[in-house]
Amino acid sequence: MARRPPLTATRLALVFVGLVLLTVLVWASCTMVGRYQLTPQVWHFRAVRVFAAGLIGLALASGGLALQGLVRNPLAEPYILGISSGAGVGVLLGRSLPLDALLPRWLTEPGLAVVGALVTCFVVWGIAQRRGRLDPFVLLLAGVIVNVFNGALILVLFLFASPEDIASFIGWGMGQVPDWLITQPGLAWTATICIAAGWLFLLMRGSAFNALGMGDAVASSLGVPVQRLRVETFVVVSLMTAAAVALAGPVGFVGLIVPHACRLIFGPDHRVLVVVAGLLGAIFVMLADTACRTAGEWVGLAEIPVGVLTALAGGPFFIVLLRRRTRGIE
Amino acid sequence: MTVLAVEGLHFGYTPEQLVLRGVDLELPAGRLCTILGPNGSGKTTLLRCLLGQHQPSAGTITLAGRPIASLAAKDRARQLAYVPQLPSSAFDFTVRELVSMGRYAHQGALGLHSAADLELVEHALERTGTLRFADRALGELSGGEAQCVMIARALAQQPSVMLLDEPTSHLDLRNQLLIYRLIRQLTREHGMAALVVGHDINLAARHSDQLALFGEGRVAARGTPAEVLQAPLLRETYGVEVDLWDVGEPIPVVQAREPLD
Amino acid sequence: MPRPPHIFLLALLIALFAGCDPAPSTAPEPPGAPRLASLAPALTQMTFALGLGDQVVGVSRYCNLPDGEKRPVLGDALTVSTEAVLATEPDILLIQSDPAKYATLQQLDPSLRIEHFSIETLADIPAALRRLGTLAGQPERGEQHAADLETGLDALRNQTQSLERPKVLFVMGSEKPGSAGKGSFVHELIELAGGDNAAGDLEGWPTLSLEYVLAAQPDVLICWTSTQNLDQDLERWSSLADLPAAQTGRIHMVTASSWTLPTPILLEHAQQLRAWFHPTDG
Numbered sequence: 001m002a003r004r005p006p007l008t009a010t011r012l013a014l015v016f017v018g019l020v021l022l023t024v025l026v027w028a029s030c031t032m033v034g035r036y037q038l039t040p041q042v043w044h045f046r047a048v049r050v051f052a053a054g055l056i057g058l059a060l061a062s063g064g065l066a067l068q069g070l071v072r073n074p075l076a077e078p079y080i081l082g083i084s085s086g087a088g089v090g091v092l093l094g095r096s097l098p099l100d101a102l103l104p105r106w107l108t109e110p111g112l113a114v115v116g117a118l119v120t121c122f123v124v125w126g127i128a129q130r131r132g133r134l135d136p137f138v139l140l141l142a143g144v145i146v147n148v149f150n151g152a153l154i155l156v157l158f159l160f161a162s163p164e165d166i167a168s169f170i171g172w173g174m175g176q177v178p179d180w181l182i183t184q185p186g187l188a189w190t191a192t193i194c195i196a197a198g199w200l201f202l203l204m205r206g207s208a209f210n211a212l213g214m215g216d217a218v219a220s221s222l223g224v225p226v227q228r229l230r231v232e233t234f235v236v237v238s239l240m241t242a243a244a245v246a247l248a249g250p251v252g253f254v255g256l257i258v259p260h261a262c263r264l265i266f267g268p269d270h271r272v273l274v275v276v277a278g279l280l281g282a283i284f285v286m287l288a289d290t291a292c293r294t295a296g297e298w299v300g301l302a303e304i305p306v307g308v309l310t311a312l313a314g315g316p317f318f319i320v321l322l323r324r325r326t327r328g329i330e
Numbered sequence: 331m332t333v334l335a336v337e338g339l340h341f342g343y344t345p346e347q348l349v350l351r352g353v354d355l356e357l358p359a360g361r362l363c364t365i366l367g368p369n370g371s372g373k374t375t376l377l378r379c380l381l382g383q384h385q386p387s388a389g390t391i392t393l394a395g396r397p398i399a400s401l402a403a404k405d406r407a408r409q410l411a412y413v414p415q416l417p418s419s420a421f422d423f424t425v426r427e428l429v430s431m432g433r434y435a436h437q438g439a440l441g442l443h444s445a446a447d448l449e450l451v452e453h454a455l456e457r458t459g460t461l462r463f464a465d466r467a468l469g470e471l472s473g474g475e476a477q478c479v480m481i482a483r484a485l486a487q488q489p490s491v492m493l494l495d496e497p498t499s500h501l502d503l504r505n506q507l508l509i510y511r512l513i514r515q516l517t518r519e520h521g522m523a524a525l526v527v528g529h530d531i532n533l534a535a536r537h538s539d540q541l542a543l544f545g546e547g548r549v550a551a552r553g554t555p556a557e558v559l560q561a562p563l564l565r566e567t568y569g570v571e572v573d574l575w576d577v578g579e580p581i582p583v584v585q586a587r588e589p590l591d
Numbered sequence: 592m593p594r595p596p597h598i599f600l601l602a603l604l605i606a607l608f609a610g611c612d613p614a615p616s617t618a619p620e621p622p623g624a625p626r627l628a629s630l631a632p633a634l635t636q637m638t639f640a641l642g643l644g645d646q647v648v649g650v651s652r653y654c655n656l657p658d659g660e661k662r663p664v665l666g667d668a669l670t671v672s673t674e675a676v677l678a679t680e681p682d683i684l685l686i687q688s689d690p691a692k693y694a695t696l697q698q699l700d701p702s703l704r705i706e707h708f709s710i711e712t713l714a715d716i717p718a719a720l721r722r723l724g725t726l727a728g729q730p731e732r733g734e735q736h737a738a739d740l741e742t743g744l745d746a747l748r749n750q751t752q753s754l755e756r757p758k759v760l761f762v763m764g765s766e767k768p769g770s771a772g773k774g775s776f777v778h779e780l781i782e783l784a785g786g787d788n789a790a791g792d793l794e795g796w797p798t799l800s801l802e803y804v805l806a807a808q809p810d811v812l813i814c815w816t817s818t819q820n821l822d823q824d825l826e827r828w829s830s831l832a833d834l835p836a837a838q839t840g841r842i843h844m845v846t847a848s849s850w851t852l853p854t855p856i857l858l859e860h861a862q863q864l865r866a867w868f869h870p871t872d873g
Contacts, residue, residue, distance in 0.1 A: 006430065007443065040833075048571070163394070179767075183831055183832075204440060213420040214419055215418055217414055220403070221493075222487070223403045223434050268423055296800075
């Protein structure tokens, strides 16, 4: 195993600043790339859209990382808490019921997604907790059960929805970076603040997640407030992921692959990983979105949903990484 | 000077069934005290109470004169360190990184190590003989080596008290000896008190300054090994007839002969 | 209370069943006139517009009938009920979809005539009117309506020929909106009404990305959407600050299904478009 130099303040600052600059660079480059000629209006649109893509990647990757630390399992990802299925129930309800009388759809739908996601988290929490304490294994199980139940709810809703509603919901379920954020500054700001604040929170918990790896008893004896950390992380990751799903629907694999790949490349130190995984997640989704905007032409579509691309690209990439890693151990 | 004091500690998982029924214990600085006793006598439960995992129903625990419940988590961690029975690490941190985590209680929000922190970590590695595999992962080490790593990590906390939960139960003869010797040396060098929940009577007796014999949720006997290793006491606590063999040392060797009905 | 005689119960049941009739199974018609079943909304609309509604014995689920009219539903876009078709005893089946789908029907009723219409361009509409008239046994009606339509379209074309053409985009909804490209009749409408279709370089009915819309910079935006989504789509398009149409308030929302059906109503729509494209020109 290669020697990893100890993390100092300077090194962390360098990593942080360097990656932020890289992220901004990628963002700027992506705004230059597209199918149509670059005009100020087109650039403006792309600027907001690529930013949204980055935000979503940041939320999912750092949320996934935190959950992996929380349940001490490198295969955890944000949707285990039932967030995507819960949001799906909310969105499907919104699309199949005539709620247009109450509020315009663009306002209701993200709201419904968040409500569905958070209600589901609440239920998962309720099932998994005991006297306010969260057991990681039970949390995983509760998430699985609730996901299955939500899936059943969605099937029931399908029975009563029109074919068009079902088709449009399935389109949502593929995960797409939103087009219309440019006209929804309120939603954009809320999501940005939610996700950025959550990311900063996780940044401050990096060394606590490290200690958690040695077991609850040891971590607690080191001064880590284990139960409080679990609850806080659960809430923060839920909010971040709910925000991401409210924007783009359930974009899969980013929350699993990016943190795990980062861990394989950069080591398991969460203090660094929160920064690295978060920003590389942002870069990953920005690049994927750019491919989605341009490659659709080759397959006869206007655009490819980004969730399709992340799934197709992420899986094999991860397999390669895993094979190389296990070969190294032998 | 007493660094850790337990007075009249009562605890039960249910109110009717008390596991700890008035435990009294005093741990002086720079001394190694081993708690012995049969399975289910409450040794581990006591440890958990000391670590704050259980709330006692009655009694007090004080650390350097202050009640442990009044201490913030990090304050407590700066004085009290814990070594688990089985070292584990969910992610593949290197030994050096694991030991560095011992500095958590002394760090700020981002958890970054100062030069002083790093020096202490190196010292802990050196002192416990784990420096030579500092860049390897815990999973690559033997049981004894891994246990030393955990002790190094606890040492890095600069505690005044170290709690060890059966640190040698799963180790071979040689490692058992080495671990106990290490703990003993650390108490001498750093003025640190060590409270070991032990299993092997003879091993504990040979290396501890004090023994505390646990029986039925309270300390049945306390004192130097020579004082505590008395046949009637052992018979009553463990429910076995014992033989005490004189091997030319101040402390006899204990051997169980016959279980009592 | 004395038990009512069984005969009253029987009479009651018969009365109930007799009254149980969801739609008239036979429409009043000139005797001997061909019975028409239409599975395409456009064809249904045209048939009624020709005044031949009396000869229509069955329609599809998506056909819009004039107020007060009801006809048995024979099926929808995906499936047609063979039983329902046979029960209404049509002479001619009017379709726009693939004739091969109705092979079973043809086998069960060899005397059934299946007439397939392909109506892609504006020119196809008068042709369809004429053919419908002939099939229904009233060719002069078909000719009349077709001629009126052609005259109207030509008049419009002449009016707008020399006018300056604004850039126009026709979109369906707002989320990954569909549009009308070259070869579609909406494209022809736009050109006829004196506009320049910004999606004119695309074929058929393409899906647009928002980026394309912004790159196209249309002066006028026509958004076709459902009444359910009307507010949302209007809100979205209006707040798109980079869109010239939004800046000048030239966004027009339409919800009638006739905008995307190839029927004579398109003439009215074309005139409406002209009014929007050239508000100051007579």
